[in-house]
Amino acid sequence: xxxxxxxxxxxxxxxxxxxxxxxxxxxxxxxxxxxxxxxxxxxxxxxxxxxxxxxxxxxxxxxxxxxxxxxxxxxxxxxxxxxxxxxxxxxxxxxxxxxxxxxxxxxxxxxxxxxxxxxxxxxxxxxxxxxxxxxxxxxxxxxxxxxxxxxxxxxxxxxxxxxxxxxxxxxxx
Amino acid sequence: xxxxxxxxxxxxxxxxxxxxxxxxxxxxxxxxxxxxxxxxxxxxxxxxxxxxxxxxxxxxxxxxxxxxxxxxxxxxxxxxxxxxxxxxxxxxxxxxxxxxxxxxxxxxxxxxxxxxxxxxxxxxxxxxxxxxxxxxxxxxxxxxxxxxxxxxxxxxxxxxxxxxxxxxxxxxxxxxxxxxxxxxxxxxxxxxxxxxxxxxxxxxxxxxxxxxxxxxxxxxxxxxxxxxxxxxxxxxxxxxxxxxxxxxxxxxxxxxxxxxxxxxxxxxxxxxxxxxxxxxxxxxxxxx
Numbered sequence: 001x002x003x004x005x006x007x008x009x010x011x012x013x014x015x016x017x018x019x020x021x022x023x024x025x026x027x028x029x030x031x032x033x034x035x036x037x038x039x040x041x042x043x044x045x046x047x048x049x050x051x052x053x054x055x056x057x058x059x060x061x062x063x064x065x066x067x068x069x070x071x072x073x074x075x076x077x078x079x080x081x082x083x084x085x086x087x088x089x090x091x092x093x094x095x096x097x098x099x100x101x102x103x104x105x106x107x108x109x110x111x112x113x114x115x116x117x118x119x120x121x122x123x124x125x126x127x128x129x130x131x132x133x134x135x136x137x138x139x140x141x142x143x144x145x146x147x148x149x150x151x152x153x154x155x156x157x158x159x160x161x162x163x164x165x166x167x168x169x170x171x172x173x
Numbered sequence: 174x175x176x177x178x179x180x181x182x183x184x185x186x187x188x189x190x191x192x193x194x195x196x197x198x199x200x201x202x203x204x205x206x207x208x209x210x211x212x213x214x215x216x217x218x219x220x221x222x223x224x225x226x227x228x229x230x231x232x233x234x235x236x237x238x239x240x241x242x243x244x245x246x247x248x249x250x251x252x253x254x255x256x257x258x259x260x261x262x263x264x265x266x267x268x269x270x271x272x273x274x275x276x277x278x279x280x281x282x283x284x285x286x287x288x289x290x291x292x293x294x295x296x297x298x299x300x301x302x303x304x305x306x307x308x309x310x311x312x313x314x315x316x317x318x319x320x321x322x323x324x325x326x327x328x329x330x331x332x333x334x335x336x337x338x339x340x341x342x343x344x345x346x347x348x349x350x351x352x353x354x355x356x357x358x359x360x361x362x363x364x365x366x367x368x369x370x371x372x373x374x375x376x377x378x379x380x381x382x383x384x385x386x387x388x389x390x391x392x393x394x395x396x397x398x399x400x401x402x403x404x405x406x407x408x409x410x411x412x413x414x415x416x417x418x419x420x421x422x423x424x425x426x427x428x429x430x431x432x433x434x435x436x437x438x439x440x441x442x443x444x445x446x447x448x449x450x451x452x453x454x455x456x457x458x459x460x461x
Contacts, residue, residue, distance in 0.1 A: 002182060004180055004182040005180060005181070006179065006181070025178075025179050025180060025181035025223070026175065026178055026179050026213075028174075028176075047174050047214070048211055049207065049210070049211060049278075049279070052278060061281040061282075062277055063278050063282050064278045064282075066210075067206060067207055067279075068210065069176075069206070069223070071181050071225075072227070074183075115277070118277070133364075136275075136276040136277070136363070137276025137277055137278045138276075
């Protein structure tokens, strides 16, 4: 049993690196990432679990980090947007967001990228509807979602890629 | 937002959790936290000690018994229910409706027990569990008791749980031969807050032998509509007769009014979703 208390020592592996810190029990996980560890790639949009900007992958599951307390993450393996690029090289999904204008102001992008990453792991060949359902927990106020959906489709295998080609080709005409 | 300072503890067993809950007046169980975390942010409830039960293995199992009944641990997430072969095999409707709760992030954390214990009238699972005649298995330091889902939901954010008690699992009986279940919601948008919904379970053997019709969002808790059930018992499972029975939803039901619909609108839509839920249940029963 963890000792009962208002502060706890937690150990968390984030993007392959182990962190050990003392946290207040009331600290939200997103604040732990941003304020304690200075991993500010994960954004805070609404702070009420509605917008998805703070989405991360925790123990393989996409979650909103504003809807968890830091001590709940003790022992967890976490992936954040900072872990996507390899030595400064954008990964294929990030590259696709750039190529397809899947972002404008960029505020929702970290959450969208993590939601897209999770979706493609669970379902490598999503249909457009599956992509739209997969990012339902993430709000974007700029793009109208069309280019975000296209960005995810463009890196998906099989019919997803064909559909994305279809959308792009049609608009170019 | 900054929460009020709070104590946190992660017990290693249900027994340990019950000891803590019963000996600390300000203690509250923390499961998926997809509602409680916001409640704490807004400081609308005062909790001195959060007892994190979300990782307790005892609360995270799904078992299908020989008779086809299903027992789902209180801390099983919606996503796990959706993907469980045991749930899909005999209670596909529970898997399907779990897959339509809010969004992927919430389905990865939110739990069936939390969905019930919050007793928010817009929550997805309470009306379904009442329609399926589920039993809530509740433990306290002194022992275990069982409460029918129908008697578990007591009011807005209020359940039959007494201080120190913990919902540990939910047992759902098998859907009988010739039986089926239906669930229809009228919602603001896809997989979002519901305006009114209905869940039904029927068993047909030539005529409708058994029927349960549950309406949600027309009262503070899911309610069975006994007059509609009575009208359906013993009659042929035809669209006309189901429609006529749904028309009995009248002034006995007084739904709330809000920005999404007046009381009268909700009452009229309750007839529509109730009819469709019963027809879906009849159709599912006929396919088996």
